[in-house]
Amino acid sequence: xxxxxxPGGNPDDIVLQAKNLNKAFGAVTAAKDVNxxxxxxxxxxxxxxxxxxxxxxxxxxxxYLRPDSGTILFNDKNITGMxxxxxxxxxxxxxxxxxxxxxxxxxxxxxxxxxxxxxxxxSFFRSAHxxxxxxxxxxxxxxxxxxxxxxxxxxxxxxxxRKLLDxxxxxxGDPQVLLLDEPTSGVAAEEKYPLMDLVMEALEGANxxxxxxxxxxxxxxxxxxxxxxxxxxxxxANDTPDHVMQDESVRRFVTGGAAATxxxxxx
Amino acid sequence: xxxLAVILVDGLIYGAWLFIVSxxxxxxxxxxxxxxxAHGGLYAIGAYTTATAVGIYFANGGDAFxxxxxxxxxxxxxxxxxxxGPLLERGLLRHFYDRxxxxxxxxxxxxxxxxxxxxxxIWGVTPLFVSEPYSLLGNVEMGPLFYVTYDFLVIGVAxxxxxxxxxxxxxxxxxxxxxxxxxxxxxxxxxGVNVNKVFMVSFMAGVFLAALGGALTAPMISxxxxxxxxxxxxxxxxxxxxxxxxxxxxAIGALFVGIARAASVHMLxxxxxxxxxxxxxxxxxxxxxxLFPKTEARKI
Amino acid sequence: xxxxxxxxxxxxxxxxxxxxxxxxxxxxxxxxxxxMALAKGLVALGIVILMRAGLxxxxxxxxxxxxxxxxxxxxxxTGITDIILLSILGILVSVILATVCAKLLSGYRGIFFAMLTxxxxxxxxxxxxxxxxxxxxxxxxxxxxTFLGFAPEGRALGFSLYFYTCLVSVIAGGFIRVYFxxxxxxxxxxxxxxxxxVEYLGSSVKSAISAGYIMAAAVGGLGGVIAGLAIGHVDPExxxxxxxxxxxxxxxxxxxxxxxxxxxxxxxxxxxxxxxxLYFPNTWQLVLGVFLLIVIxxxxxxxxxxxxxxxxxxxxx
Ligand SMILES: Nc1ncnc2c1ncn2[C@@H]1O[C@H](COP(=O)(O)OP(=O)(O)O)[C@@H](O)[C@H]1O
Ligand SMILES: [Mg+2]
Numbered sequence: 001x002x003x004x005x006x007p008g009g010n011p012d013d014i015v016l017q018a019k020n021l022n023k024a025f026g027a028v029t030a031a032k033d034v035n036x037x038x039x040x041x042x043x044x045x046x047x048x049x050x051x052x053x054x055x056x057x058x059x060x061x062x063x064y065l066r067p068d069s070g071t072i073l074f075n076d077k078n079i080t081g082m083x084x085x086x087x088x089x090x091x092x093x094x095x096x097x098x099x100x101x102x103x104x105x106x107x108x109x110x111x112x113x114x115x116x117x118x119x120x121x122x123s124f125f126r127s128a129h130x131x132x133x134x135x136x137x138x139x140x141x142x143x144x145x146x147x148x149x150x151x152x153x154x155x156x157x158x159x160x161x162r163k164l165l166d167x168x169x170x171x172x173g174d175p176q177v178l179l180l181d182e183p184t185s186g187v188a189a190e191e192k193y194p195l196m197d198l199v200m201e202a203l204e205g206a207n208x209x210x211x212x213x214x215x216x217x218x219x220x221x222x223x224x225x226x227x228x229x230x231x232x233x234x235x236x237a238n239d240t241p242d243h244v245m246q247d248e249s250v251r252r253f254v255t256g257g258a259a260a261t262x263x264x265x266x267x
Numbered sequence: 268x269x270x271l272a273v274i275l276v277d278g279l280i281y282g283a284w285l286f287i288v289s290x291x292x293x294x295x296x297x298x299x300x301x302x303x304x305a306h307g308g309l310y311a312i313g314a315y316t317t318a319t320a321v322g323i324y325f326a327n328g329g330d331a332f333x334x335x336x337x338x339x340x341x342x343x344x345x346x347x348x349x350x351x352g353p354l355l356e357r358g359l360l361r362h363f364y365d366r367x368x369x370x371x372x373x374x375x376x377x378x379x380x381x382x383x384x385x386x387x388x389i390w391g392v393t394p395l396f397v398s399e400p401y402s403l404l405g406n407v408e409m410g411p412l413f414y415v416t417y418d419f420l421v422i423g424v425a426x427x428x429x430x431x432x433x434x435x436x437x438x439x440x441x442x443x444x445x446x447x448x449x450x451x452x453x454x455x456x457x458x459g460v461n462v463n464k465v466f467m468v469s470f471m472a473g474v475f476l477a478a479l480g481g482a483l484t485a486p487m488i489s490x491x492x493x494x495x496x497x498x499x500x501x502x503x504x505x506x507x508x509x510x511x512x513x514x515x516x517x518a519i520g521a522l523f524v525g526i527a528r529a530a531s532v533h534m535l536x537x538x539x540x541x542x543x544x545x546x547x548x549x550x551x552x553x554x555x556x557x558l559f560p561k562t563e564a565r566k567i
Numbered sequence: 568x569x570x571x572x573x574x575x576x577x578x579x580x581x582x583x584x585x586x587x588x589x590x591x592x593x594x595x596x597x598x599x600x601x602x603m604a605l606a607k608g609l610v611a612l613g614i615v616i617l618m619r620a621g622l623x624x625x626x627x628x629x630x631x632x633x634x635x636x637x638x639x640x641x642x643x644x645t646g647i648t649d650i651i652l653l654s655i656l657g658i659l660v661s662v663i664l665a666t667v668c669a670k671l672l673s674g675y676r677g678i679f680f681a682m683l684t685x686x687x688x689x690x691x692x693x694x695x696x697x698x699x700x701x702x703x704x705x706x707x708x709x710x711x712x713t714f715l716g717f718a719p720e721g722r723a724l725g726f727s728l729y730f731y732t733c734l735v736s737v738i739a740g741g742f743i744r745v746y747f748x749x750x751x752x753x754x755x756x757x758x759x760x761x762x763x764x765v766e767y768l769g770s771s772v773k774s775a776i777s778a779g780y781i782m783a784a785a786v787g788g789l790g791g792v793i794a795g796l797a798i799g800h801v802d803p804e805x806x807x808x809x810x811x812x813x814x815x816x817x818x819x820x821x822x823x824x825x826x827x828x829x830x831x832x833x834x835x836x837x838x839x840x841x842x843x844x845l846y847f848p849n850t851w852q853l854v855l856g857v858f859l860l861i862v863i864x865x866x867x868x869x870x871x872x873x874x875x876x877x878x879x880x881x882x883x884x
Contacts, residue, residue, distance in 0.1 A: 084767050088767055100761055103760050117768035125749055128749055169764070381852070384852045385853065388853075541692070541694065548671075
């Protein structure tokens with residue numbers, strides 16, 4: 001199934017490519033000449049202070065926003081401006097900075113919704129709570145160690161559990177590319193590593209390409225092979241964590257000064 | 268006078284009337300975020316109160332100074348606003364602000380139903396007539412046609428009402444506070460704005476405008492049960508066309524519908540009953556949230 | 568709770584038997600009332616379907632009216648009076664129209680959806696009022712239905728109609744319950760909560776809403792056919808927005824948890840209406856309004872939530 005990949009993904013096999021993406025909101029430039037080519041199987045991170053354009057990048061790739069100009073290729077197929085649903089169907093999933101869950105449903109039902117959606121032939125007749133579906137949903141919740149919360153609705157869940165559920169829902173469709181928008185934000189410091197470990201564990205063996213937005217440089221260094229540093233809508237550095245952290249402009253605009261207060265990069 | 272001019276004048280008159288009966292609805296929505304279905308009922312109560320008040324005025328020597336009946340009409344609308352505004356907002360609606368949007372619409376629907384019968388209990392079911400104010404100003408001759416001067420008074424009132432609302436919101440300190448509340452309710456609260464008071468006053472203003480619409484209309488029609496039903500739907504359509512919460516939108520929407528109806532009356536009478544819905548459907552097809560939609564906060 | 572596949576059919580059989588049993592003992596006026604209540608309950612059920620996806624249609628009168636006109640016109644034009652054929656035709660016409668309308672409507676939410684559905688129904692109202700060849704505002708009379716060749720009269724007619732109405736209501740209710748419990752049914756609830764997420768999971772929100780709208784039209788048309796036949800007369804008022812308002816009322820009263828509650832609410836409403844007509848003819852709307860406010864205040868999720876609470880108490884789970 002998964003051929004052994006060199007760490008950092010196979011540079012000859014580009015799964016996701018962004019070419020000259022630009023996006024402006026009025027006077028605000030949220031993306032400027034963004035160029036990225038992500039090899040299949042790579043785990044990359046996106047850093048940058050608040051408002052740097054990280055979420056905008058995720059939003060454009062997943063179809064929530066249409067770039068003003070530029071192209072996005074997925075497996076060499078042009079997906080620029082496609083609807084989120086179609087992009088999901090093609091194999092790009094995402095999680096959200098603020099978890100997007102169905103507030104009045106239980107954790108189990110949220111999971112069942114994603115399983116039902118992942119299956120293109122969702123039925124008008126087959127029970128959503130059939131033994132099979134409930135078993136797979138429960139199994140998924142178990143994988144993320146949140147199965148104890150399965151009968152709770154979203155208002156009753158701790159922030160970390162919501163985050164995990166949000167990510168778990170993104171994974172159910174077996175994506176080829178997974179974009180995680182600040183997976184560890186709002187999670188207690190000591191739970192950040194366990195959370196990332198759980199996510200990586202869940203993805204093991206599936207050769208999924210991951211891009212995650214993160215403020216904590218230790219997590220960036222530990223989990224990603226490559227870092228994209230955003231500033232003012234531009235990618236100012238695209239290198240290994242070590243190199244990026246040495247980078248003059250990254251220190252000035254991202255990890256040092258303003259960013260330390262904004263993102264908590266120092267903690 | 269050619270057909271086009273006739274359509275324009277008729278459309279303007281009808282549009283002005285539509286604006287008056289709907290501007291309060293859009294104001295209430297803009298500030299309180301409530302789509303008030305009771306608006307039609309408040310309009311009808313304005314009409315009934317006017318019918319009674321003007322009747323009393325003329326029965327007590329008002330003939331000596333008939334123009335005073337116009338003041339009586341405005342007074343009647345004010346009375347409705349002062350009595351019913353706080354009663355409905357403080358007494359009922361307030362309890363539902365944290366509930367779903369649709370729930371509040373239904374609460375106002377409940378109020379609408381209650382008002383319908385309360386009116387029957389107070390004023391009975393036989394129609395009331397107060398045509399004096401309507402004929403008071405005589406007619407205007409335009410080419411071969413006569414228009415009742417009062418119709419132009421309606422246009423005048425529409426313009427004045429629109430301007431006052433616009434001026435108060437955009438050029439006064441109190442108006443700025445209201446705009447702040449519209450923009451961000453919670454933020455305004457933390458900045459020390461008395462949001463409750465803004466709500467109550469705005470709702471009262473909405474009721475006043477509804478009642479004023481009724482007051483102005485009372486002399487033109489027979490005031491009877493059922494007048495509210497039509498108005499609520501008309502007002503809704505106008506406000507939806509214009510974009511919920513937009514005063515300018517309501518003005519343009521009213522004009523749109525007014526002219527469309529006038530055109531249909533003269534050219535395609537069969538469509539008169541539903542032309543407004545056609546216009547609304549057509550506008551929504553091209554502008555899904557009306558002509559001047561509210562800007563939405565970003566979600567993700 | 569409902570994991571047994573026999574639960575739905577079994578409940579349907581029990582409820583149907585109970586309804587028919589009741590039919591043997593109640594007087595004719597009550598039977599007519601129940602027939603009408605079930606027919607209108609079917610229309611309200613359509614609104615409930617949409618409510619689960621977070622939408623309120625203020626224009627289900629459209630399909631109620633179409634169903635009723637189908638039953639009236641078919642008898643006049645083609646002589647078809649068989650109730651089953653009429654039902655199928657009514658549903659068919661409604662579904663075809665709804666499929667077209669759904670293309671437009673599925674892009675709208677909240678009040679815009681409500682107002683557009685209302686406009687569509689009011690356009691029909693306006694058009695019918697002006698069509699003098701089919702009665703204009705006076706409408707037309709609907710001949711009494713036949714039942715697979717059987718042409719009852721008097722009390723037998725009332726009972727047959729009641730029997731038929733119970734049967735189709737229970738069948739429709741059963742199917743819709745299966746849908747509510749299904750994967751698609753759960754997706755509808757998810758759409759109500761977070762449409763964005765559902766799109767991001769790869770499901771089409773628009774097609775889910777279209778499907779709900781078409782189902783709603785089907786039961787709406789069916790309810791209209793029955794109401795037209797039961798009253799024996801149809802006029803444009805069927806499409807007037809206040810008629811639709813009553814359906815919304817029933818849907819709100821019942822909430823979207825229980826299908827039985829929808830029919831129960833419809834029956835409650837018809838009973839309240841008859842009694843107010845009898846005892847306070849001028850305060851029917853007042854009663855309705857107060858009733859609505861009380862329900863919203865005390866039972867935010869409708870009568871259905873009450874049913875569910877009782878059921879949960881009875882359940883061992
Ligand atoms: N939908 C939107 N409407 C208006 N401005 C937006 C929108 N999305 C993003 N922005 C703006 O674009 C800039 C980049 O935002 P974002 O991509 O969310 O930054 P990040 O995720 O790096 O914190 C910010 O200035 C933000 O205010
Ligand atoms: Mg962000």
